Amino acid sequence: MNDARLQATASQSQPLVDGDMLAAIDLGSNSYHMVVARYTLGQLRIVDRLRETVRMAEGLDAKGGLVVEVRQRALQCLARFGQRIRDIPPHRVRAIATNTVRRLAAPQAFLMPAETALGHAIEVVSGREEARLVYLGVAHAQPPKNDQRRLVIDVGGGSTECIIGRGFATIERESVQVGSIATTRRFFANGRLSRRKWRDALIEVSAEFQQFASAYRSLGWHEAIGTSGTNKAIGEICATMKLTKGAITAEALATVRERLLRAEHIDDIDLPSLSADRRPIIAGGLLALEAAFDTLGLQRMMVSKAALREGVLHDMLGRAGDADPREASIAALVLRYGIDQAQGARVAATALALFEQVAAAWSLSPDDRLMLNWAAQLHELGLSIAHSQYQVHGAYVVEYSDIAGFSRQEQQFLAALVRTHRRKVPKSAFEALPDRLLPEARRLAILLRVAVLLHRGHEEADIPDLRVVAEGNMLSLQLPPRWLGERPLLQADLDGEPGEIGALGIVFRLG
Incomplete structure (x- = not known):
């Protein structure tokens, strides 16, 4: 492989010109996403999206190792992504690794073959930097109409990010080790569900959010926005059940939870519009979101289609300009x-x-x-x-x-x-x-x-x-x-x- 293709974000400071192609890759704990965009007249136009369920967090063992099957699944996905962007210059590609890679005991043992498979450098970001990029993606997808504060919640596979921001800038950023895969594995490892289990788990997960809930509630916000796969899935469930038109409310969340707990085992969960690949991890995601709603005092949250990868694209735009x-x-x-x-x-x-x-x-x-x-x-x-x-x-x-x-x-x-x-x-x-x-x-x-x-x-x-x-x-x-x-x-x-x-x-x- 040409070593130049692995230069870490080389020369991103070079100005963009019309027609330039950019790509952002998000190595999430549940899914890997890639979005490709063209720079046209000062704006980004999405030309392609790819998503593959990798479930990287499932392969993380107690010692910080990654099981072989999951490792191979991740590398094969990155190789396919790499084929799609092989003609895009390396300085116009950013690949971001998040929670699961952060938790690896020897991240380079995974990153070296991963970079080779992708053909590009992979950056590992902290939870708070992940939060900033998520907020940036949401803010650009749904530009604020005024100078009011907003709360953005991203429930991922391995962690949940909570951000308060104004305009395109963040004010507070937090990341907690609570996610759809991680929480499902932690509390429902044997697949069995019960209301007692749920109550006990909710107390423990809520404690994670309580670390910053008081400060967040004191600061306040005018609207709440959820992003990423778990929030989108729950929003769709709420809409299909005719509880809302796609938003997530505290009342709807309680109804969805009761419907989920009718099943005694994760394999038997029956929620309308829930995809087969998300069924095994929806319990942990719903639990994390309910804990966030309870501790932050949320009543209603809209759902955004944007997420970290869109934020990465706009961050690249800023790096190539004067921002x-x-x-x-x-x-x-x-x-x-x-x-x-x-x-x-x-x-x-x-x-x-x-x-x-x-x-x-x-x-x-x-x-x-x-x-x-x-x-x-x-x-x-x-x-x-x-x-x-x-x-x-x-x-x-x-x-x-x-x-x-x-x-x-x-x-x-x-x-x-x-x-x-x-x-x-x-x-x-x-x-x-x-x-x-x-x-x-x-x-x-x-x-x-x-x-x-x-x-x-x-x-x-x-x-x-x-x-x-x-x-x-x-x-x-x-x-x-x-x-x-x-x-x-x-x-x-x-x-x-x-x-x-x-x-x-x-x-x-x-x-």
Whole structure:
């Protein structure tokens, strides 16, 4: 396979032009979805949709492993998706993995063959980032008519996302480990149903929502919207039973639950318009939704056809234009942690000047440039915690925070750059990254290190025109001898770099 096809969201910052095709793939816990769209006159027009029931969450064992049968089912589905989008450039495709992949003990063991089958990189997103993308999809599908708040609930196979937003932006985002497959397996593993079981399960599931229910109810909303397969299925059941015209109400939900519990076993569930492939998991989905209604005090919820995949498409649109949410997230981190913005800007300017000189030789992409710029702005984040080992503190915050717009791999990439911008580079610094990202990460790390050293004084520096040459895994930095001779501390730092960066696998030369 051509390695270029596995570049993670390579060059998504390139502007879209009329006729460009985009694709979004959602590796859900129950189903895999793909939507293909054409960019026309500033808008996205859907040209194709594919959906396959994979039930990935069913294959997750107690140790975080994935059973062989489910793994093969997932890979075969991704191979079929890959055939459909083989002519779409890799930088116009985003594949998003959610709850079940997040819960794998060794996600790379699945992601590597999965990326090969699909022919594209797969991003793992946090629950809150998943929530943001879901809300974005719903907001664009049903644009708000005013500035009022809305609540969006997405009941998936492995988790449920609850979001309060206004316009196209989220205000609150939560993700709980409650979903149609996960909850069915947890409470009805033997398939048997009873009202007593349901009451006990409802108490436990409601506790998950109670963690944030009070804050949500205090904030309030003017309308509630449900999305994804479970909500759509329940909405259709309500309509078929003539309880509503497609919306879900608290009263209708109770009637559907009573109808479901007439069956003593999941296999005997008889709900009108319920598909055969959703029957085995509808109990858990209905239970999760009833718990959400009870704890949040919902009476009525509309159902949207949009979901995460549509949100991913619109996020790609933003990244290709001037609305990349990641920019706002970086700015927010800089403010929150009181990072020296002037120093970050100086380091970023120098790092990017070095980048431009080696980008071609090292095959670095526009997205690599973005990552280097953001890492430069954040490299001193850890100083807000402690000066000693501040690069370690900063890397931890970057890797484990919920940062809107970033996938887990992107945060791990940024964290690796922050971790290695000073002192000796540990061999473990890049362990979290997939192999396909290692060359770029190591090369950006040395560029950031050089830029940081050149601005060690934390003041405006009279830095001469820099010349840097990259060849293979060698980087040569050339500075005017007289200028460097007047700065013995910098000279000593640069002379010591080769001994500090052995783990990068890059040979650094001065002069």
